[in-house]
Amino acid sequence: MDDAEVLKRRGYIMGINLGEGSYAKVKSAYSDRLKCNVAVKIIDKTKAPRDFLERFLPREIEMLARVKHHAIIKTYEIFETSDGKVYIVTELGVQGDLLEFIKRRGAIPEDVARRMFHQLASAISYCHELDIVHRDLKCENLLLDKEFNIKLTDFGFSKRLSRDDDGRVILSKTFCGSAAYAAPEVLQGIPYQPKVYDIWSLGVVLFIMVCGSMPYDDSNIKKMLKLQKEHRVHFPRSKVLSPECKDLIYRMLQPDVARRLCIDEVLVHVWMQDPKAISDTMISKGGECSYNQNLIRATFGKESGPEPSENEEVIQEERHADMDKLSDQMQRTAI
């Protein structure tokens, strides 16, 4: 039975392709029961390797069922067919993922980035509090809802921390994620503290948000690692960034794991504190959603439309030179 038929029998009308990953494809669908559009991640178990089926897929399913947070994608149901296909039905990221957004629109102004990054950091704080680590934080795994709120997804490399008898975290030896977002300890194959790894990736995400380009060139891992270990972060001269924003990025991209910020420190960093503009806008517009949407409208003009053809035109017209490089790099990020 094909996917459309399987979904129809479960009460979904299959729509367009939303994305493709290593062992999964993602489609949109309309849910008769929920009366709204959803996303369906379809994994063909017959085409996936054993390691993925025995370790990563069960963890992804377990974590999706466990987490409940406004900045994490909501899971509606998960089912499997007798011919070995798993269907994960989730909330739809109507505005696509953050990488597409930045490719289309360029770097995000600090005020907007602060709002989005705050949502992301609070999702990570929630996970870390539950001893859950994500280990694949990157712009493609950050979706945007219709009001441009961040929704974290893809728990394919996530896991619950293992602790020894004294409650100490057992270091991870699974070197996963994407090279461009990977911490130096991970790139070097050193057993690592997974929460500390997540923070490095957050540093890369924030850099991309505000600069519109990658902090390191991952086409040469050796060179990239050297820069990382020397704690050199090169901010593009063409971008005017506040010193506070640079400071936060610099402290997350700290090669010394003992000195890298933890998520609580990220949340209280001075750049994360709402400047006057936020409280003013929130009072006048009544809430964080309208804040985000209005700021984005004011900043970027026209809201990005849901029509794929319309988006494609925008990509053609507005693609930024930096962004071509960024997307090329993202394609070879699997490690």
Ligand SMILES: Nc1ncnc2c1ncn2[C@@H]1O[C@H](COP(=O)(O)OP(=O)(O)O)[C@@H](O)[C@H]1O
């Ligand atoms: N709920 C969703 N709404 C909109 N787009 C989605 C959704 N889930 C996934 N996508 C798109 O599909 C891509 C792949 O999905 P993901 O869950 O990250 O799969 P993989 O584990 O293969 O990386 C994402 O980068 C995103 O562009």
Ligand SMILES: [Mg+2]
């Ligand atoms: Mg993904």
